[in-house]
Amino acid sequence: MLVKLEYIWLDGYSPESNLRSKTKIWDFDPAQQPKYNTLRENGPCPEELPIWSFDGSSTQQAEGNYSDCLLKPVRVIVDPDREKAFLVMCEVLNPDGTPHETNHRNQISTQNFDKNNEDFWFGFEQEYTLIKDGKPLGFPKDYPAVNPNPQGLYYCSVGVRNVNGRKIAEKHLNICLGAGLQVTGINAEVLLGQWEYQLFNKGAAKASDDLWLSRYFLHRICEEYSVHVEFHPKPVEGDWNGSGLHTNFSNHQMRDEGGEVYFTQICEKLKESHKEFIKNYGSSNELRLTGEYETADIHTFSYGVSDRGASIRIPLGVVNDEWKGYLEDRRPASNADPYKITKLLCEVLVGVESLVH
Numbered sequence: 001m002l003v004k005l006e007y008i009w010l011d012g013y014s015p016e017s018n019l020r021s022k023t024k025i026w027d028f029d030p031a032q033q034p035k036y037n038t039l040r041e042n043g044p045c046p047e048e049l050p051i052w053s054f055d056g057s058s059t060q061q062a063e064g065n066y067s068d069c070l071l072k073p074v075r076v077i078v079d080p081d082r083e084k085a086f087l088v089m090c091e092v093l094n095p096d097g098t099p100h101e102t103n104h105r106n107q108i109s110t111q112n113f114d115k116n117n118e119d120f121w122f123g124f125e126q127e128y129t130l131i132k133d134g135k136p137l138g139f140p141k142d143y144p145a146v147n148p149n150p151q152g153l154y155y156c157s158v159g160v161r162n163v164n165g166r167k168i169a170e171k172h173l174n175i176c177l178g179a180g181l182q183v184t185g186i187n188a189e190v191l192l193g194q195w196e197y198q199l200f201n202k203g204a205a206k207a208s209d210d211l212w213l214s215r216y217f218l219h220r221i222c223e224e225y226s227v228h229v230e231f232h233p234k235p236v237e238g239d240w241n242g243s244g245l246h247t248n249f250s251n252h253q254m255r256d257e258g259g260e261v262y263f264t265q266i267c268e269k270l271k272e273s274h275k276e277f278i279k280n281y282g283s284s285n286e287l288r289l290t291g292e293y294e295t296a297d298i299h300t301f302s303y304g305v306s307d308r309g310a311s312i313r314i315p316l317g318v319v320n321d322e323w324k325g326y327l328e329d330r331r332p333a334s335n336a337d338p339y340k341i342t343k344l345l346c347e348v349l350v351g352v353e354s355l356v357h
Helices: 105-110 166-178 204-224 252-257 260-272 274-279 316-320 338-356
Strands: 002-010 019-027 052-055 068-078 085-093 121-132 183-188 194-202 228-230 245-250 303-305 312-314 327-329
Touching (some): 002 068, 002 204, 019 052, 019 204, 068 204, 085 204, 105 338, 166 183, 166 204, 194 204, 204 228, 204 338, 260 303, 260 312, 260 327
Antiparallel strands (some): 002 019, 052 068, 121 228
């Protein structure tokens, strides 16, 4: 059976990488189990797919006189929007098979943060803004000469005056669910034309793969509507909320044992490396992390129970459940690379765990 494999990778642009993809037609026999330990889920497993090459000189990942880079499949999901098709998330390798310098995913694998997927859990809250003709959906035709109503009525709203882009958000939800991605909810956000979806998975690399794949689906859907998906953390200047990628995280000890002392140790450890985290949490984040609009100031680390103005929010449910559960890192910008986020958070959790034991 011939199937479409959409090989997806991250390019070498900075400060943020862009998604790239191309289609391979491949002969897939569902009845023939591969000779690998990895079992097939809803399609081929990454290990049985061929490594493919691309022109790295066109993606700022190689020079023209030695331009081939390699694509190593690492995650496969169904593509519900195409017949007999799968999305294939890939790592970029050098011609000799070593990880490319832009391959941040490999740093997670080499540190064995995914050795036990039951340990590290991540829930992303991905905010984004839908832009058409240079302004968010729903903004007046003559903006900025004419402004929309101030923010306040748009969050989780309904009705044509207060919400825009629902068809895109709903189609994205359905495609992600059809692909097996664990989307746990969607909602309209504080800025008109801004939306959010929540995505969960276990394992640092797998959760991060899924976020990139969900972003890919969103970009592709918006092509149909000639709408741009904006992940900039401050999409509209002025008295408007920015866009973040709040990251909820936990390990087995947080969920099963907990304790106020342990949670405090984690927060204090995060405080020590605040500057390093901010460097890896997305560009232009200083425009969003101002201490206003439900954010902490970018230069100051803070944490608190049920505090959405803190760097780290300790959910009220954690306290009520005898200090068991998860933490929410509210610092990442909407354009942040989840591979960098999960790697840094895992390093802190492993470090605190070693101190405790």
